[in-house]
Amino acid sequence: MQFKLAFIGFGVVGQGLTEILLEKKDMLAEKYNFHWTVVAVSDIMKGSVYDKNGLDMKKILSLVKEGKKLEEYPTGIKGMNSLATIKETNADTIIEVTFTDVKTGEPALTHIKVALSAGKNVVSTNKGPVVKQSVELLKLAEENNAHYGFEGVVMAGTPVLNLAKYTLAGNKITGFKGILNGTTNYILTRMEDGMSYDDALQKAQELGYAEADPTGDVEGLDALGKVVILSNVVLGKNLGWKDVERKGITEITIDDVKKAKAEGKRWKLIGSAEVQPDGSVKAKVWPEKLPLSDPLAGVCEAINALTFNTDELGPVTIVGPGAGRRETGFSLLVDLLNINQEMSG
Amino acid sequence: MQFKLAFIGFGVVGQGLTEILLEKKDMLAEKYNFHWTVVAVSDIMKGSVYDKNGLDMKKILSLVKEGKKLEEYPTGIKGMNSLATIKETNADTIIEVTFTDVKTGEPALTHIKVALSAGKNVVSTNKGPVVKQSVELLKLAEENNAHYGFEGVVMAGTPVLNLAKYTLAGNKITGFKGILNGTTNYILTRMEDGMSYDDALQKAQELGYAEADPTGDVEGLDALGKVVILSNVVLGKNLGWKDVERKGITEITIDDVKKAKAEGKRWKLIGSAEVQPDGSVKAKVWPEKLPLSDPLAGVCEAINALTFNTDELGPVTIVGPGAGRRETGFSLLVDLLNINQEMSG
Numbered sequence: 260m261q262f263k264l265a266f267i268g269f270g271v272v273g274q275g276l277t278e279i280l281l282e283k284k285d286m287l288a289e290k291y292n293f294h295w296t297v298v299a300v301s302d303i304m305k306g307s308v309y310d311k312n313g314l315d316m317k318k319i320l321s322l323v324k325e326g327k328k329l330e331e332y333p334t335g336i337k338g339m340n341s342l343a344t345i346k347e348t349n350a351d352t353i354i355e356v357t358f359t360d361v362k363t364g365e366p367a368l369t370h371i372k373v374a375l376s377a378g379k380n381v382v383s384t385n386k387g388p389v390v391k392q393s394v395e396l397l398k399l400a401e402e403n404n405a406h407y408g409f410e411g412v413v414m415a416g417t418p419v420l421n422l423a424k425y426t427l428a429g430n431k432i433t434g435f436k437g438i439l440n441g442t443t444n445y446i447l448t449r450m451e452d453g454m455s456y457d458d459a460l461q462k463a464q465e466l467g468y469a470e471a472d473p474t475g476d477v478e479g480l481d482a483l484g485k486v487v488i489l490s491n492v493v494l495g496k497n498l499g500w501k502d503v504e505r506k507g508i509t510e511i512t513i514d515d516v517k518k519a520k521a522e523g524k525r526w527k528l529i530g531s532a533e534v535q536p537d538g539s540v541k542a543k544v545w546p547e548k549l550p551l552s553d554p555l556a557g558v559c560e561a562i563n564a565l566t567f568n569t570d571e572l573g574p575v576t577i578v579g580p581g582a583g584r585r586e587t588g589f590s591l592l593v594d595l596l597n598i599n600q601e602m603s604g
Numbered sequence: 605m606q607f608k609l610a611f612i613g614f615g616v617v618g619q620g621l622t623e624i625l626l627e628k629k630d631m632l633a634e635k636y637n638f639h640w641t642v643v644a645v646s647d648i649m650k651g652s653v654y655d656k657n658g659l660d661m662k663k664i665l666s667l668v669k670e671g672k673k674l675e676e677y678p679t680g681i682k683g684m685n686s687l688a689t690i691k692e693t694n695a696d697t698i699i700e701v702t703f704t705d706v707k708t709g710e711p712a713l714t715h716i717k718v719a720l721s722a723g724k725n726v727v728s729t730n731k732g733p734v735v736k737q738s739v740e741l742l743k744l745a746e747e748n749n750a751h752y753g754f755e756g757v758v759m760a761g762t763p764v765l766n767l768a769k770y771t772l773a774g775n776k777i778t779g780f781k782g783i784l785n786g787t788t789n790y791i792l793t794r795m796e797d798g799m800s801y802d803d804a805l806q807k808a809q810e811l812g813y814a815e816a817d818p819t820g821d822v823e824g825l826d827a828l829g830k831v832v833i834l835s836n837v838v839l840g841k842n843l844g845w846k847d848v849e850r851k852g853i854t855e856i857t858i859d860d861v862k863k864a865k866a867e868g869k870r871w872k873l874i875g876s877a878e879v880q881p882d883g884s885v886k887a888k889v890w891p892e893k894l895p896l897s898d899p900l901a902g903v904c905e906a907i908n909a910l911t912f913n914t915d916e917l918g919p920v921t922i923v924g925p926g927a928g929r930r931e932t933g934f935s936l937l938v939d940l941l942n943i944n945q946e947m948s949g
Contacts, residue, residue, distance in 0.1 A: 279916065283774070291773065416917050418771045426763045426771045428636065429628070429937045448897075552793075554909070554923040557902025564899070566923075571624065571934040572761050578899040578911075578921035589916045592774045 260292065260599050265299035265309075265350035267341045267370050268357035269323065272384055272411075273300075275588025276354065277316050283592075293599045300329055301344040303357070310335035311349045341366065345374045352598070354591060355383035361484065364388040371396060371407065378403045382594035384411035384587050390484045390500065393491045406601060408594025413439065413485050414563045416589035417579030421597065423493045423567060430569035432493055434533035437565035438558050439485040441581045442468045442476035443508050443528045445561040450516045451525065456509070468561055468582075478507035479528060479544040486530040486542050493567070494532060496540045503532075504543035511546055524548045525556045533568070554578075605637065605944050610644035610654075610695030612686045612715050613702035614668065617729055617756075618645075620933025621699065622661050628937075638944045645674055646689040648702070655680035656694045686711065690719045697943070699936060700728035706829065709733040716741060716752065723748045727939035729756035729932050735829045735845065738836045751946065753939025758784065758830050759908045761934035762924030766942065768838045768912060775914035777838055779878035782910035783903050784830040784889075786926045787813045787821035788853050788873045790906040795861045796870065801854070813906055813927075823852035824873060824889040831875040831887050838912070839877060841885045848877075849888035856891055869893045870901045878913070899923070 266273050280287070280295060287293040296313035306329035308314060314335065322331055330337045345353055353374040359367040364387030371388050374381045376399065388396060389409050400407040413419050423432060438444050445468050449459035460477070463469040475481050483503050490498045508528050519526050527549055532542035549556040554576040558564040563581030566574045580586045611618045625632070625640060632638040641658035651674035653659060659680065667676055675682045690698055698719040704712040709732030716733050719726045721744065733741060734754050745752040755765050768777060783789050790813050794804035805822070808814040813821075820826050828848050835843045853873050864871050872894055877887035894901040899921040903909040908926030911919045925931045 279774075286776075287774070417920060421771045422767070426766045428941050429624075429632070429934065431631075551896065551902060552904040554899070554902050554907075557896060557899050559897040562899075572924055572931055574924070575762060576921075576923035578923070579917055579919070586917055589774065596773050 260294065260603050262293070262295045262595065262599070263349055263351045264295055264297045264354055265301070265344050265348055265352070266297065266354045266356065267301055267344060268355065269300050269302040269305055270356060270358065271584045272587045272591070273354060273356040274320060274323065275585040276591045277320055279585070279589055279592055281316060291596055291599060292603065293596060298350050299339070299344045299348045301339060301341050302329070303341070306330045306337070307339050307344065308332045308335045308337055309339055309344065309348050341370055342373060345370060345379065346377060350379065352380040352382065352595070355381055355385060356591070357385065359385045359387050361387040361390070364391045368392065372399065375399045375403050375405050375407060378405050380406045380408075380598050382408040382591045382598070384409070384590060386412045386484050386488070389488050389492075393488060394497050406598045408597060410593045411587050411590025412488055414565065414579060414581045415583055416586035416593065417563065417577065417581065418590070418593050419565050419577060420492060421593055422577055427567060427569060427572075427575065430571045432567050432569055434531065434568040435489055435493065435565060436529050436531035436555070438527055438555055438563050439482040439530040439565070439581070440476055440479070440528060441561035441563055442473070443479075443482070444558065444563070446477070447508065447511070447516070447526055447528070448559045450511070450513055451520060453513070455513055456511065477509050479505045482528060482530040482544045486532055486544055490532045490540055490542050494534055494540055498540065498542060502542060504545065506545050508546055519548050522548075523551050525551065527555055527558075529555070605639065605948050607638070607640045607940065607944070608694055608696045609640055609642045609699055610646070610689055610693055610697070611642065611699045611701065612646055612689060613700065614645050614647040614650055615701060615703065616929045617932045617936070618699060618701040619665060619668065620930040621936045622665055624930070624934055624937055626661060636941055636944060637948065638941060643695050644684070644689045644693045646684060646686050647674070648686070651675045651682070652684050652689065653677045653680045653682055654684055654689065654693050686715055687718060690715060690724065691722060695724065697725040697727065697940070700726055700730060701936075702730065704730045704732050706732040706735070709736045713737065717744065720744045720748050720750050720752060723750050725751045725753075725943050727753040727936045727943070729754070729935060731757045731829050731833070734833050734837075738833060739842050751943045753936075753942060755938045756932050756935030757833055759910065759924060759926045760928055761931035761938065762908065762922065762926065763935070763938050764910050764922060765837060766938055767922055772912060772914060772917075772920065775916045777912050777914055779876065779913040780834055780838065780910060781874050781876035781900070783872055783900055783908050784827040784875040784910070784926070785821055785824070785873060786906035786908055787818070788824075788827070789903065789908070791822070792853065792856070792861070792871055792873070793904045795856070795858055796865060798858070800858055801856065822854050824850045827873060827875040827889045831877055831889055835877045835885055835887050839879055839885055843885065843887060847887060849890065851890050853891055864893050867893075868896050870896065872900060872903075874900070
């Protein structure tokens with residue numbers, strides 16, 4: 260299939276995807292019959308350019324890397340804002356990668372609704388809209404015969420949603436538990452090496468894993484958003500932010516970690532949900548002391564992992580990266596290839 | 605899509621699949637638009653029955669469980685052998701689950717060739733044909749516009765081939781390493797608990813993990829077959845049995861295991877292959893001492909696991925069951941659902 264793409268937002272994730280699309284153009288065409296042109300890029304800081312016949316994305320990447328505005332691109336229509344780009348261009352698929360407030364979900368939420376309502380596919384790495392309205396947005400996509408892909412919101416490019424939907428097809432998934440935040444897993448790994456919580460946090464900040472205000476990670480809020488998403492998308496529930504019990508890792512001491520080690524166990528911050536006999540779901544983010552025989556116990560550093568409980572296979576676990584510029588960009592390609600497969604049929 | 609199925613062989617795996625198909629009939633129809641009828645069952649011991657309008661599989665299961673011959677089924681044509689069943693019935697998809705010699709691949713190899721040549725899809729859990737001729741058989745399938753699925757030959761129902769082909773789409777897979785034999789992993793786990801090799805092997809035999817002659821497992825031959833399959837199917841090579849270096853676990857002593865434990869490591873029998881810069885592949889089955897930070901180190905008991913090395917995501921690991929009657933039966937459903945998706949397009 261031929262895709263006409265428009266980038267809404269063009270930060271590191273969008274640039275990461277662009278590099279992959281350029282490097283793999285021939286392979287994607289030959290192996291998956293996936294053909295693409297980018298017709299528009301609109302970024303609130305970097306400017307905007309549209310050419311219905313397609314942009315030279317190598318040139319666009321160069322401009323951005325030199326810190327120049329997209330208006331310096333030699334041809335095309337300049338200055339269209341995000342909504343105009345979504346509505347008025349010939350793009351059939353919107354790549355929504357704006358800086359978005361994870362609490363309100365804006366401006367991504369509006370972008371996604373407008374695009375889906377116009378029958379355009381959306382792929383996006385923005386968590387906010389999926390946490391808040393995955394059920395509604397997937398319904399909106401279906402009503403408009405469009406697709407909404409958001410593989411990157413849980414484990415970046417490690418395709419856990421794809422795994423649940425396609426690879427584990429035929430199973431009933433009754434619950435999951437996972438290491439869904441790389442920063443806290445990195446901190447716990449350093450503490451097991453003997454570092455204090457404070458030193459480990461500082462090290463995580465130096466490496467760029469943790470932000471200056473680490474609350475979102477260490478208090479389990481980031482993992483909580485992912486538990487909400489997985490509960491709604493994979494288990495078919497409709498949980499909100501407040502339906503998940505939560506405790507972070509700030510109270511775990513080096514003594515706790517040593518004691519666990521002596522018992523042959525390891526502390527991990529686990530996000531989990533389990534469908535109950537009455538159909539409700541019990542979801543939480545909580546530190547757990549896992550035996551070393553648990554596949555999640557061996558997952559160290561900033562790596563993520565997720566175990567699905569299935570009726571036919573029992574627990575099935577996937578382990579992979581949970582962050583990274585290029586890995587997150589790649590998640591958008593996972594979504595695009597899924598849409599390509601669903602639509603080529 | 606509507607499938608007309610014929611079972612060639614009807615042992616525990618075929619019965620396991622039948623149970624799943626019966627239990628999940630409505631779900632498979634609603635969720636995947638997958639509809640099925642079994643028109644024939646032909647088993648060298650249990651007999652044979654064919655009805656072009658479909659058999660009552662609950663009745664067939666009852667007969668088999670009571671130790672009766674399929675000839676006691678009230679209607680239909682009796683006595684067709686496997687080749688006649690493949691060629692002369694109206695089945696469009698053959699479920700090949702005979703007892704087959706893993707070295708010669710027969711009789712499965714002939715069954716599969718005849719079916720594919722007639723343009724019929726084949727799903728099979730028989731390793732022999734895939735080890736010997738996966739490249740040729742997949743080509744034969746393509747030439748005849750048919751599908752050949754064999755998800756179950758590597759990790760039973762844990763869909764590793766599916767993961768590589770669909771879920772990791774867009775990546776270049778450059779190698780893999782995995783725990784591909786449950787029996788040896790069970791033995792090594794018991795040895796870590798303090799049991800001697802001989803006692804652990806005996807325990808594995810008591811539990812039915814290891815056969816009376818355990819050579820195939822403990823000398824790494826079973827894992828070797830899977831390395832050949834993964835090298836050819838996932839890495840696109842054409843290895844034979846002799847292209848893989850091999851060493852089993854029989855020389856590992858309880859002292860070796862204790863020493864590794866003291867170093868924070870664990871012995872695992874690892875099957876691996878890595879594409880070299882010149883395009884050749886270096887493949888082996890060899891005991892390795894893994895650090896506990898390796899996701900494979902945490903995989904204990906009879907569980908299997910496989911790490912794919914990818915260009916975009918680095919290592920991605922899947923952990924799940926590698927054996928079991930129902931799990932292996934389920935692998936055939938994974939294949940059938942894939943064919944359903946590829947053909948509904």
